[in-house]
Amino acid sequence: MKEIKAELSSTTYPGRGIIAGKSCDGKYAVSAYWTMGRSAGSRNRVFVTDSENGTEVVRTKAFDESLIAGDPSLIIYAAVREFGKKTIVTNGDQTDTIFEGLKKGLTFEQSLRSRKYEHDAPNYTPRISSLLDLEGGINGGYAYSLSILKSDCGNGDNTLRFTYTYDNPQNGEGHYIHTYMGDGNPLPSFEGEPVKLKISGNIDDFANEIWTSLNEENKVSLFVRYIDLATGKFEERVINKNK
Numbered sequence: 274m275k276e277i278k279a280e281l282s283s284t285t286y287p288g289r290g291i292i293a294g295k296s297c298d299g300k301y302a303v304s305a306y307w308t309m310g311r312s313a314g315s316r317n318r319v320f321v322t323d324s325e326n327g328t329e330v331v332r333t334k335a336f337d338e339s340l341i342a343g344d345p346s347l348i349i350y351a352a353v354r355e356f357g358k359k360t361i362v363t364n365g366d367q368t369d370t371i372f373e374g375l376k377k378g379l380t381f382e383q384s385l386r387s388r389k390y391e392h393d394a395p396n397y398t399p400r401i402s403s404l405l406d407l408e409g410g411i412n413g414g415y416a417y418s419l420s421i422l423k424s425d426c427g428n429g430d431n432t433l434r435f436t437y438t439y440d441n442p443q444n445g446e447g448h449y450i451h452t453y454m455g456d457g458n459p460l461p462s463f464e465g466e467p468v469k470l471k472i473s474g475n476i477d478d479f480a481n482e483i484w485t486s487l488n489e490e491n492k493v494s495l496f497v498r499y500i501d502l503a504t505g506k507f508e509e510r511v512i513n514k515n516k
Contacts, residue, residue, distance in 0.1 A: 274446060274469045281486035286311065286456040288463075289364040292483070293403045293417040293439075294447020294472045302405045302415055302500040303447055303472055305483055306352055306362050308333065308493040311456075314342055319513040320352070320494045328355050331496055336515040347391055347398075353496065358505060359409070360498070363402040364452065365391060367422075371402060381418050382436045389432040390424050395459040399423035399452050407505060409440070415502055416440040419450045423462045437467055447472045475499075480510040 281287065292305040310316035317340045318333050331353035335341050341349075350366040356375045361368050367388050374384025381404040391398040400422040410416030418438040425431035439448065448467035453460045472479060480497040487495075498509040 274471050277470055277472075277482050278486045280449065280468060280470060281483065282488075284455040285488045286453060286460075286491055288398070288452030288460065289401065290449060290451035291362055291364070291401050291403045291419065292447050292449045292470060292472075293362075293405055293419060294470070295415065295442040295444055296499065297445035297473050299444040300502060301476075302360070302407065302417070302442075302502055303479065304353075304360060304362050304403065304405055304498045304500070305479070305496065306364070306403075307483065307487065307495040308364075309487065309491045310493050311491060313340060315348060316491075316493055317341070317515070318348055318493050319515050320496050320511045322511070330354055331509075331511070333494070336513075344392075347393060353498070358407040360405040360500065361402070362405070362496075363400065365400050367400050367402055371404070381420065385420055385422060385434070385436075389422050390429075390462075394429055395427065397424035397427065397429055397462065398460070399462050401450050401452060401463075403450075405500065407500065407502060411441045415442055417442060417448075419448055419467050421450055421463060426462075427459065445472050446470070476508055476510060480512065484512050 294303045317336050319336050321334045332351050351368045354361045354372045361371045371384045402420040404418045420436045447470045449470050450467040476499040495512040498507050500507040
């Protein structure tokens with residue numbers, strides 16, 4: 274099990290990343306998602322919250338609308354949605370795909386069968402997604418899943434699909450998946466299983482550890498949520514570099 278600081282600071286550009294896990298005291302489901310960017314367009318983002326039908330949605334938004342160029346769907350999307358006792362967190366508009374699939378009775382994995390990596394050749398940025406389910410684990414307890422959809426080593430004609438489900442999360446442990454193995458041109462996609470990380474402290478400790486461990490030049494925004502496993506209520510933190 275790796276320390277967050279050591280893992281996140283090991284590269285200047287892991288890209289967008291998701292952590293799902295359980296707090297060290299066993300009381301909270303833990304979720305984190307961050308964005309990073311090398312270009313002006315990718316760095317021109319903030320996380321904002323709004324409400325749909327009485328339920329909170331976390332979105333990415335352009336910090337300066339005049340700088341939007343190209344396909345905005347790759348950087349402007351709903352990153353976090355709730356469906357019942359499930360929390361969806363992703364790095365793209367597949368958040369909505371999963372949400373609509375769950376409404377139709379599909380599973381997390383089935384919902385993502387209609388999607389593939391992002392259409393940003395030659396990088397083919399992976400789509401990474403997570404689902405925190407307060408009733409999806411052993412004996413109806415907490416479970417979480419992580420997914421990655423990526424090209425076959427840069428071959429845009431083939432989509433590789435991996436889903437990892439943890440049906441009995443352990444206290445103080447989480448798993449981390451991200452888009453890139455490091456900087457490069459084109460950017461190399463994430464490889465291997467999600468990385469097991471140590472989760473310690475309260476929500477502010479956790480958020481601060483992530484934010485200060487990410488590369489100062491490339492980090493853009495961070496979202497963190499702690500969900501009370503007993504009540505379903507949550508508290509969250511949003512940190513934006515652009516202010």
